[in-house]
Amino acid sequence: MSEEVLAEAQDPDLYAKGVERRQQLAARFEQLAPILSKLKELVEAESGGAQKPRRWPRFNLAWRGGDREATNHGGWEEEDFAWANAVLSSRALTFRGRRYLAPIVDFFNYQPHPQPRAAASGEFYLEHHQLGEENLLVLSDRATSSGGQVFEDYGDNSNSLYLDHHGFVPSENPFDCVHTTLRVDEEVDLASDRQAVLRRLRVPESPLVCFGSLASGELPWPAHVWLAALTMDEASLAACLEPRPSADACPIRFQNPVAGWQHPPTEVALLAGSVDAQIAAYPTSIQDDLAALTSPAGDALPYDQRLVIQYRLSQKRLLKQISLELAAFGAEAEAAVAVEADGQVVGARDAQAMEVEQVEEQAEKPGPAAMPTTTEPGTEQGRAPACDTIECMVEQFNAWVAAQDFPVNKIAAAVVPGMRVGTLATSEIAAEEPYLSVPSAVVMSVDSARQSAVLEPLLRVMSRQTREADFYALLFHLLYEFYVQREASFYWPYLQLLPQLEEIYPPVEFSEEDMRVLAGSTVADSVRQYKARVAKNWQLVQSVAEATAPVFDAVGGLTEEKFRWAHYILDSRSIWWSGQRHLVPLLDLINCQEMAYDPSRVHGTNLDDTGRFAVTLSPAPFQPGEQLFENYGQPNYIYFQYHGFVLEENTHDCVLVSIKIDEKDPGAADLGQLREAMRRMGFYSGVQSFCVSDRQGGHPGSNPRLAAWLALKSGKDMQSDVTEEFHEVLRNKLGQYPESTAGEGNPKVAMARKLVAKEKALLRGILEAGASS
Secondary structure, three states: HHHHHHOOOOOHHHHHHHHHHHHHHEEEEEEEHHHHHHHHHHHHHOOOOOOOOOHHHHHHOOOOOOOOOHOOOOOHHHHHHHHHHHHHHHHEEEEEEEEOOOHHHHEEEEOOOOOOOOOOOOHHHHEEEOOOOOOOOEEEOOOOOOOOOOOOOOOOOOOHHHHHHHOOOOOOOOOOOEEOOOOOOOOOOOOOOHHHHHHHOOOOOOEEEEEOOOOOOOOHHHHHHHHHHHOHHHHHHHHOOOOOOOOOOOOOOOOOOOOOOOHHHHHHHHHHHHHHHHHHHHOOOHHHHHHHHHHHHHHOOOHHHHHEEEEHHHHHHHHHHHHHHHHHHHHHHHHOOOOEEEEEEEEEEHHHHHHHHHHHHHHHHHOOOOOOOOOOOOOOOOOOOOOOOHHHHHHHHHHHHHHHOOOOOEEEEEOOOOEEEEEEEOOOOOOOOOOEEEEEHOOEEEEHOOOOOOOOOHHHHHHHHOOHHHHHHHHHHHHHHHHHHHOOOOOOOHOOOOOOOOHHHHHHHHHHHHHHHOOOHHHHHHHHHHHHHHHHHHHHHHHOHHHHHHHHHOOOOOOOOHHHHHHHHHHHHHHEEEOEEOOOHHHHOEOOOOOOOOOOOOOOOOEEEOOEEEEEEEEOOOOOOEOEEEOOOOOOHHHHHHHHHOOOOOOOOOOOEEEOOOOOOHHOOOHHHHHHHHHHHHHOEEEEEEEEEEEEOOHHHHOOOHHHHHHHHHHOOOOOOOOOHHHHHHHEEEEEEEOOOOOOOOHHHHHHHHHHHHHHHHHHHHHHHHHHO
């Protein structure tokens, strides 16, 4: 992984360790080069190039993607040395201080154990891997059905270790921690005695501490010392500075982690300040990182770049969770100060109990009759009459939502001319105020899919066929509820509002004649690739027809048309959190528009600290009856390809441009040097796509990777000005569009025509700005 890519992890500690390890590896190679050369000669002399070593199949599987057999043991360069070190670092098992490469054993993929457990310094892993004199005994750490993939819990490790040593980032890791620098607020008096306590225990004034969730009541020891030194009284300070401190008088404990943290308000405030400062310091947000991973451009990113984005996303999510935990601790402290009831002061726990009693008392009182609702998917209770108009569907949907007990809901679905369906504010909404809190019980998710006994055999088959099993779980969940369950489905009031392909005619449905409208636009290639991906996914589903038949035979089987509809619904309406897609009733009816109140503000939905409700804050003020919009912060080509619309005003807009380095370019004069430079900078293809915009004057220097690619193409130094080369690319791009755009008068391709017109206008604007500067 290059230093440039490693820097994108946005973790200075990880970056420093990575750079140091590269330097150590290079120094070690130089030191061992003479020995390796001799070893290579011995191996070649012994094998004679004819007989493969007995363990060749094992090592052939581990080889790093090249044709290892064709190399005949040759090429023991620094890259080979680095590969061998990486194999040992990521795959070797360590017992009693010695490392072992164990065939098959190191093929088990990671998944945390389903039963929560405490950290035990790797003991859990060693319990299930026992090295004897004659063999290595591996015990399963969980039940696995026949044909199911065998997973293992690797132990009590953080995501940074998995990235650094194993080259992956787990989607779930109960032992993850995020490096956080604890900072002293200017208002805190860090007197000499407090500094002396820190120095005595060798804890810096601003220590770098790796925090996991604080819900367990455990604190990393350096954080415990830091907080104690900053908050203890003078008497305790003096006691801690005694030659032999008394355990009773000095509050510092010597265990790691320190259990039983009671989150005193002063300590909570100190930690919250450091955590919130780190969140604010990140150059990208959680929403930015999700967009980078889920966009088509993200799909095309090299593996190492996707990996570091996944890593920094996991770190930000954990830091956000810690921030929410600290906020909850602060709220508890405030509630515990004094809650008066009947002239008595009660604690926070008693107050909560009183609130529960009040709610139960109110529930016993007769109230207005509620619309009967289906509480189990597939039951007949509360089935609403069939609807044949969009107005009827909206009315049924709003009644269904009202019966689901949303903790917060200040919007309602409505028929919106020209937009089919949207949402209107039902009361005044302030900017950044929670306007919607959706119970997870009404959300369609991978978890709700796996609760279906009907789908379980099919999902088990898919888990063995693809790494995208979660996507197919939600897709089959949607197909089953919509086409099989229909009115009997718990979700039907929501599902019947989903548009059909013929209503919206998205680009994935374009004919070749329709595609002519996109002539000259790189989006045409992107749409074709998207269509090919959907077709490939359909082929995969056809390959498991024996598993889909029991689920869908009752409705005529699973057809390609049904599959394409469900695929498009997931691609266009899914809302992401915790690394998974969700179909969220009401929230996904909100239309997209950039808000003049704050054009840079991008939509975000997150689970609350209970994990039971998906909460969304308002992007702007709205009055009752006004349509509420969200800005999803995407360029128009993304909106067009996946959603079928183009925004008129979009400060996030850009034009997708593909730039190829071919043999005629000055930078290709020395292909070996070019390939090395590309590898070093994380370019793994001779064609790179960039989304260019007029932000920051449209200067190529505002996009370092674009500027670097143009420098490579032109054979210039990396620090050179490549503005002219950039403008030449844009002029060539404009020349690829036909003089007149096809499809005039065809309403189905009106959005495609609008997209092309906006692309051409944006390209001309960049060139005109460059000419005048």
